Amino acid sequence: MRSSVASIRARLLAWLLPLLVLILVTSSLFDYRRAVVPVQAAFDQALINAAVAVAARVRFGGNAVELDLSDQSISLLRTDIVDQVYFRVVDPNGNTLGGDSDLRGPTNPLGPTLFDADFRGQPLRGVAYPAATPSGNTVVIVGETTNKRERAARDLILSRILPDLGLVLIAMLVVWVAVGAVLRPLEQLAQQVRARSPDALGPLAVSGAPDEVRPLIDALNRLFSLIGATQDGQRRFIENAAHQLRTPLAGLKAQVDLAIGEARAPDAAIGASVAGAPTELPARLERVREATSRVTRLANQLLSLARSTPTSHDASSRKRIDLAELVGAGVASQIDRAIVRDQDLGAETSPAAIDAVEWELRELLANLIDNAIRYTPAGGRITVRCARADEHVYLEVEDTGPGIPADQRERVFDRFYRLAQSQGGGSGLGLSIVGEIAALYGASVQIADSPSGRGTTVRVRFPLAATPAPSAAAEDA
Numbered sequence: 001m002r003s004s005v006a007s008i009r010a011r012l013l014a015w016l017l018p019l020l021v022l023i024l025v026t027s028s029l030f031d032y033r034r035a036v037v038p039v040q041a042a043f044d045q046a047l048i049n050a051a052v053a054v055a056a057r058v059r060f061g062g063n064a065v066e067l068d069l070s071d072q073s074i075s076l077l078r079t080d081i082v083d084q085v086y087f088r089v090v091d092p093n094g095n096t097l098g099g100d101s102d103l104r105g106p107t108n109p110l111g112p113t114l115f116d117a118d119f120r121g122q123p124l125r126g127v128a129y130p131a132a133t134p135s136g137n138t139v140v141i142v143g144e145t146t147n148k149r150e151r152a153a154r155d156l157i158l159s160r161i162l163p164d165l166g167l168v169l170i171a172m173l174v175v176w177v178a179v180g181a182v183l184r185p186l187e188q189l190a191q192q193v194r195a196r197s198p199d200a201l202g203p204l205a206v207s208g209a210p211d212e213v214r215p216l217i218d219a220l221n222r223l224f225s226l227i228g229a230t231q232d233g234q235r236r237f238i239e240n241a242a243h244q245l246r247t248p249l250a251g252l253k254a255q256v257d258l259a260i261g262e263a264r265a266p267d268a269a270i271g272a273s274v275a276g277a278p279t280e281l282p283a284r285l286e287r288v289r290e291a292t293s294r295v296t297r298l299a300n301q302l303l304s305l306a307r308s309t310p311t312s313h314d315a316s317s318r319k320r321i322d323l324a325e326l327v328g329a330g331v332a333s334q335i336d337r338a339i340v341r342d343q344d345l346g347a348e349t350s351p352a353a354i355d356a357v358e359w360e361l362r363e364l365l366a367n368l369i370d371n372a373i374r375y376t377p378a379g380g381r382i383t384v385r386c387a388r389a390d391e392h393v394y395l396e397v398e399d400t401g402p403g404i405p406a407d408q409r410e411r412v413f414d415r416f417y418r419l420a421q422s423q424g425g426g427s428g429l430g431l432s433i434v435g436e437i438a439a440l441y442g443a444s445v446q447i448a449d450s451p452s453g454r455g456t457t458v459r460v461r462f463p464l465a466a467t468p469a470p471s472a473a474a475e476d477a
Helices: 002-055 071-078 147-182 184-195 214-263 266-274 281-307 323-340 358-375 430-440 470-476
Strands: 058-061 064-067 085-090 096-099 113-119 122-133 136-145 319-322 344-349 353-356 381-389 392-399 444-449 456-463
Touching: 002 071, 002 085, 002 113, 002 122, 002 136, 002 147, 058 122, 064 096, 071 085, 147 184, 184 214, 214 281, 319 323, 319 358, 323 344, 323 358, 323 381, 323 392, 353 358, 358 381, 358 392, 358 430, 358 456, 430 444, 430 456
Parallel strands: 344 381
Antiparallel strands: 058 064, 085 096, 085 136, 113 122, 122 136, 319 353, 381 392, 392 456, 444 456
C-alpha cells in the first residue's frame, strides 16, 4: 500500500508540476512586462530630458550654429555611477558641434526618436532629438550603456520569480500532505484486509468511508460474498460426494469380502453345488460389478460437474455443433442399454446448430438420456429431439417414466437431490450437471409433463447467439 500511495503522489506531482511551472513562467513573464515597461520608460524619459537640456544650449549667431555648453555642464551630463553616457550635437550641415564624433544615430528625426545600437563594443540605448534653427534642424544625440537597465530587469525578475517559486514549492508540499490525508482511508482499508484470517469473509465496514472509496469497498464485499458462497458450495459438495461414495464403496467391500470368503471354502461350495444348491459367488460378483459401475458413474459425474464450472469453461474452444448429429451419436451410444431394459429409444431431429464446446453438449445430452433410461420402466418409450424454434434452438428428451412432481422440479437441479421413492439408482447429479452446463450458454432448462400425459419432458433452450453467463453461473455455484 505504501508503494501505491507513493505512486499516486508521484503521478499527481508529475501532472501538477509542469502545470505549476507553466503558470509560474506565464505569471512571471506577465509580471515582468508589467513592471519592466514603466522602468524602461523612465530611463528613456531621462535620456530625452538630457537631450532636451542639451538642445536648449544650441545657439544661432550670425550665419552659424553654436553649442553653448560649458565643461561643467558636460561633466554633469556624463556623470553616472553605473553607465557610460555619450552625446553628440550635429549641425544642419552634418558637422559635429560637440561631444563624441563617432556616435551615430538617426540623422533626420522629426521628434524624440529612441534607438538601440552597439557603441565601442557595448550595447547602447540612445535618443535623437531635433533642435530647430534658422538654418535647419540641429540633431542632438544622447546615449548611455544599458547596465542599470539590465540590473533593474534582473532585480524585477528575481523579485517576481522567487515569491512565485516559493508558492509553487508550498503548493507541492500541500499536495503531498493532502494526498496522504486523502489516501489514509485506503491505508486503513488495506490494514483491515491484511488483518483478516482466510476464513473471515464478512463485509468490510462502509461507514465513515469517503464516497470515492465506497465502490471499492462494495466490490470487495461482493467478492468476499462470492468467495464465501463458493467455499460453502465446495464444502457441501465434498461432504455430499463423500457420503455418496461411502455407500457404494461399503457395499463393494462387503460383496468382495463375502466372495473371498466363499472362495476360501471350496469344499463347502462344491458340496452345496453337488447337493443342488448353487453357490452365491456368481451373484455376489454381479453385485460387485454393479457397485463398481455405480462408483465409476458417480466418479465420472463428479468430474463432469467439476469441469462444467465457469472457471473451467473455455469459450475459445467453441465451434459450430450440429445438434442433429449430436443427438444421433448420443442415442446410438445408449441404444444397447435401452434394449436390455426393453425400452424404445429413438430420435426426432430437425436442422439446428449452435456454437459450443462439444464435450459439454455431449455430456449434457448423455445425462438427459441416462436419467430417462434409469427411471423409465420396461416397455417405456424415450424420444430425443432437437430443432430450431423462433429465436432459439433446443434439445429435448421425452420419456414415459413416473414423472417429476411440479413442486420438486426446481429442487432436482440441486446436487445429490433425489426424489422420494426413486427407484432408478442414480446419484442425484445428472440434472445438476445439465443445469450447470446450460448456465454456461445462457440457456434455460424446462421440465414439463409429457404430452401423452405420462412421463416427463426436459427441454434445454439455447439462444441463437449462445454466450456464457459467468455472473449467474458463479452465483449459482
